[in-house]
Amino acid sequence: MPVAKKDYYEVLGVGRQASADEVKQAFRRLAMKHHPDRHATTNKKEAEEKFKEISEAYEVLSDAQKRSAYDQYGHSGVEGAFRHGNFSWEDFTHFEDLSDLFGGLDDVLSSFGLGGMFGAGGRSRSRPGQGAAGEDLGAALEVDLPQVLTGTEIPLAYKRREVCAACSGTGSRDPKGRVTCPECQGHGQVRMSSGFFTMATTCRRCRGQGEIIKEACPACRGQGRTVEDRKLTVRVPAGVDSGVRLKLSGEGEAGLKGAPRGDLYVEIRVRPHPLFERHGDDLYCELPISMVQASLGCELSAPTLDGTVTMKIPPGTQPGSLFRLRGKGLPSLRGGGRGDQMVRVEVEIPARLTAQGKKLLEEFSRISEDHLFPGIEKFWRQVKGWMKP
Template identity: 40%
Template sequence: MSDYYATLGVSRDASTEEIKRAYRKLARQHHPDVAGPGSEDKFKEIAAAHETLSNPEKRQMYDMGGQPGMGGAGAGFGFSDIFETFFQAAAGGGGSRGPASRARRGQDALLRISIELSEAAFGVTKDIEVETAVLCTTCQGSCCRPGTSPTTCEVCHGRGSVQRMARSFLGQVMTTTACANCSGFGSIITDPCTECAGEGRVRTQRTVRVNVPAGVDDGTRIKLTGQGEVGPAGGPPGDLYVEVREKRHPLFTRRGDDLHCTTELPMTAAALGTVLELDTLDGARELDIRPGTQPDEVVTLRGLGVGHLNGGGRGDLHVHVQVSVPTKLDEEQERLLRELAGLRSEERPEARLAPAGNGVFSRLREKFQGR
């Protein structure tokens, strides 16, 4: 059997008042809401010790070696009520904190927009239509029909809370709860606004302007502070988040702030070199193909990619060269190619083997990885 006197830290001849003071101190310290769930058993032990030692009959039985149960006049009052009682007393005797406000912050909203690759590269400003809650212009958020006002609650008399008597291990205590008649507001709207049905806000469509910065990536969310829904009773608005979705481009593939595309060349142009006119996001640009360009070689145009987000400059445009080999030759073309092969001693070229890791695709992978 537990030593209840040791549990409360009092002597065996302690007075009832000393036992109560010791219990209050330990209950505040070991309540699960303060010390965590692990202290629940300790708190129960303290409560049991107090219930036994504060009752003269149970204390006498305990002193004689008995083990009183937990039932009694104090049963039925929960740990949360005890905790509330202590802290209400510390705050000034358990008085009301005043009526709650009807005005509450509105919810945040999420909207998705689609943009072109060029808009992601250079930035864009878009006007978007949003269906959201706005302040009721009829009642201006008061929730009442114009010319009327809320009436004071007859139950709580405007306090928004009511007091009730409850029994605890300490005896009878006064607790405070929200008034059920007015939901804690302290007043009742008897004549609500017909435009918003007493909400203080209405749903409508409005136009919001969003600035999409250059360099924004697919899935990026842009926060528009205060552009979300207006709260009930004209409460402050939430925020609007605009999620950007980038459309797939028919020619260019984006990797970070760099763009990639492919151009196909005849083998003669790759061998002799040429100048191509290439359509870019900035318009037509010349692409210099040097003589001897190899298949899958990459030619880079600096500064023609996507703008850097929150910084100056732009990424690059990488053009991947594919060399086209003719599959059909007429007699004259075949003769000329055989003549060229003879001049280059390539009629029967020797096979040159290389490790698989040194192939074209490996070199491209290393280039992308910055090796």
């Protein structure tokens, strides 16, 4: 059971009627308090968790549309706004609101180990001229046992970021619209005096890039990438099992400035089957037969993933007996033949008897001898042995 999520208003300590400005002030106040660099190493982790929590709340409550969805439907109303259904740092768009508190955007990002995480909009810590690689993406697919037997191809539709066609990924309305950063004169760093010290810190304005965009590209709002629909066919190999992750190289998010794309990882889940239970490469199934078939022996057809096969049941077969159908299991993902199918025989007693059937069974009972039922005989022998003083 996932832990119930806290109310965003409670997290930020504001009322439901709080204005946008009150929300922002509350967030900044809490961000100062919980910044991990202000905490001893021992509770740094805790501070980071807290920081993430308030950032998530702020991300939702600072956006009129998300806030209204949250007010109406609670947490489930905003899940779709997060790239992975859950809030992650990739979803946070307000690092700028903190940069003046913590001495620069890059410093904020790096204190959370987030440097280089953002490919778009100059959020990466990459040096000028160097693009950030595209991020990996994840998806999930369900398959049935017959598909595990043969392997299959499944169409998959998802969204991924592509280099913006309008600006070729520069993020600038005009391709030549980059100007030297006026803040740092193109150095990417600015000098700051603090008491006795003079420190060089990453320029806030250009995030160390040395130049800034004059006017943001309207198609990608300066991010350099836009979210696009992608459709492809996933080849699922025979023998896959739940939890297997298929790697589709280069099918993740686009990189910037010619940097490589991320990969797509597809996690497989095998749906339960009504007849067959999987144990590794072997399959197990139950086969009910009648008391008479078990006693006299018989030939009957048993289901397998390839269709039915004829099975011989020897006379005197006991309930729970296991029979092996060699090579009727699943192929191994690593190759090398198929597993087996194990058939567990369940013996059924007649639920009702006709008058004639009853007569015949009474007749059978009269002529039965103890040694015909070795299990019963053994049981009573043990009981007698134990009762004796």
